[in-house]
Every structure is written in structure tokens, then in C-alpha cells.
Amino acid sequence: MKKAKIAVLVSGGGTNLQALIDAEKSGVIQSGEIVAVIASNEGAYALTRAEQAGIATFVASRRALGSQEAFEDAILAAIQKTGAELIVLAGFMSILRESFTKRFPRRILNVHPALIPSFCGKGFYGLRVHEAALAYGVKVTGATVHFVNEIPDGGEIILQKAVEIKEGDTPEILQRRVMEEAEWKILPAATELVCREILSN
Ligand code: GAR
Numbered sequence: 001m002k003k004a005k006i007a008v009l010v011s012g013g014g015t016n017l018q019a020l021i022d023a024e025k026s027g028v029i030q031s032g033e034i035v036a037v038i039a040s041n042e043g044a045y046a047l048t049r050a051e052q053a054g055i056a057t058f059v060a061s062r063r064a065l066g067s068q069e070a071f072e073d074a075i076l077a078a079i080q081k082t083g084a085e086l087i088v089l090a091g092f093m094s095i096l097r098e099s100f101t102k103r104f105p106r107r108i109l110n111v112h113p114a115l116i117p118s119f120c121g122k123g124f125y126g127l128r129v130h131e132a133a134l135a136y137g138v139k140v141t142g143a144t145v146h147f148v149n150e151i152p153d154g155g156e157i158i159l160q161k162a163v164e165i166k167e168g169d170t171p172e173i174l175q176r177r178v179m180e181e182a183e184w185k186i187l188p189a190a191t192e193l194v195c196r197e198i199l200s201n
Pocket of ligand 1: 011012013014015016017090091092093111112113124125126129175179183
């Protein structure tokens with residue numbers, strides 16, 4: 001069966017990447033295959049996860065390359081080399097410029113650790129999102145998978161899942177619950193949905 005080729009962009013620990021790898025193995029993702037993992041820094045543990053799964057890895061470091069343009073060109077080169085048709089941002093901590101995102105309409109996904117439009121946009125990433133949710137005092141948070149366009153966290157929503165906030169939560173405890181109950185489920189599910197759409201075209 002033909003599969004859509006997926007490039008996963010990462011910056012850190014890569015638990016969402018791991019969820020995608022596991023979903024491909026278990027058949028939750030059956031319409032796509034991960035052909036590349038591209039990290040924004042060479043120390044990302046996500047690279048080890050990719051190597052262990054036998055997936056081609058690439059590093060594109062903005063700092064080492066010296067400019068946003070060179071950084072995005074390096075990402076593009078890896079995508080073109082592997083023939084990836086879908087780009088999944090899985091804990092990717094850089095904002096891609098419009099000149100990049102407009103090349104891939106409805107072909108870039110991102111997972112955000114809150115219920116968009118809450119706690120999102122520039123400056124809201126990683127643990128900061130959970131710190132903001134706890135500081136505000138919301139009782140429910142969650143995760144969102146959306147298409148990426150020129151507005152940070154502003155593209156069309158594909159899937160969302162709510163997660164309860166509990167008394168005594170720290171940002172770290174909440175982050176873990178949002179990952180386990182929401183991100184690791186809806187990211188693979190949304191990836192499968194978009195891969196099916198790609199294959200049907
Ligand atoms: C995840 O919670 C992801 O949603 C978030 O960073 C974490 C990465 O963890 N992404 C963002 O905040 C992007 N704006 P991981 O490397 O273990 O997947």
C-alpha cells in the first residue's frame with residue numbers, strides 16, 4: 001500500500017516523535033511513514049529515538065547556520081532529499097516564516113500543549129504554556145493539533161482534547177498529564193487523517 005512520506009521536526013526530548021513512531025508500528029498510523037527526523041539542535045534526544053527506529057536524521061541549527069534563511073533552507077533540503085510530503089512539528093521550538101509555510105498549505109501540522117486559542121502564539125511554548133495555564137487558574141486545559149500557516153498557532157484546528165487540571169499541579173506534572181492524555185493520542189490520530197487526505201488526492 002502506498003504511504004505518505006512524513007518528516008518530523010523536533011527540538012528536544014521527542015516524546016511526541018516517539019508517539020508517532022509507536023503509532024506507525026502499532027498501525028494507528030497506516031497511511032504514512034516517517035522518512036526523516038530533522039532537529040533544530042544536535043543535542044536533541046529525539047535524534048537518538050529516530051536512530052533507534054532506523055529513521056534518517058538531519059540537524060539544522062539556526063545558530064550554527066547563522067540566519068533564519070539558512071536554517072529554513074537546510075530544513076527544506078532535508079525534506080526534498082527524502083521526498084517528504086507532510087511535515088509534522090513535534091515539539092519544534094522555532095517559528096517558521098511565511099516564505100516557508102506558504103510552500104506547504106495544509107501540509108504542516110503542529111501540536112500545541114493547550115486548547116487554542118488559549119495560551120498560544122509567540123512566547124507560549126513548552127513548560128511556559130503550562131505555567132501560564134496554572135497562573136491564570138483555568139480548571140481545564142489540553143492539547144491542539146492544527147495546520148501551520150503564517151500566524152503562530154493560528155492555522156485551522158484538526159483535533160483537540162481536554163485535560164483536567166488538579167489541585168497541587170506543578171507545570172511539570174501538568175505537562176506530563178497533557179502529553180499522556182492528549183498530545184500522544186491526538187498527534188498520531190491527526191497525522192493519520194492528513195496522510196489519508198494526501199493519498200486520496
Ligand atoms: C510538547 O509538550 C509540545 O506540545 C510542546 O513542547 C513539548 C515537546 O515535548 N510544543 C510546543 O510548545 C510548541 N509550541 P517532546 O519533545 O517530548 O515532544
